[in-house]
Amino acid sequence: MIKTKIFNKNWLIEFINGDDSRLGLPEKDIVYAGLCVGSIRRIYIANDMIPDKIKETLIHELTHAYMRETLQDFDIKKSEEFICDFISLFGEEIINKADKILTQREWLFGGVIWAI
Ligand SMILES: [Zn+2]
Secondary structure, three states, rough: OEEEOOOOOOEEEEEOOOOHHHHHHHOHHHHHHHHEHHHHHEEEEEEEOHHHHHHHHHHHHHHHHHHHHHOOOOOOHOOOOHHHHHHHHHHHHHHHHHHHHHHHHHHOOOEEEOOO
16 A cells, blocks of 8 residues: 555555456446545555556546546536646646656555655
8 A cells, every 4th residue: 555645635545456346346347447536535556457557547546536636526528628737737746656656566565655
């Protein structure tokens, strides 16, 4: 488990097995590669993917987390300009954070580590 701050709020990132029930909605026959759960400020990422896919999924879920902590109500499909602005403001920070988390994941053995 890795702790990180997103707009001064504590978030936990957990790398878990792809068949972990926290990544699935069995009743809907859906299994996710990653999941952002805003109500408990957690991100789950499936461990058993190629590194590029893990990074892609982590960036995707971190982007959800940044959106949850910044804007609550918007219609994403009508907001191309908003998405472009969002990425211009936060894209570099999100990707830098993903890189730090993945570096720390390499030497993580069950403890809790802060990724600034
Ligand atoms: Zn998503």
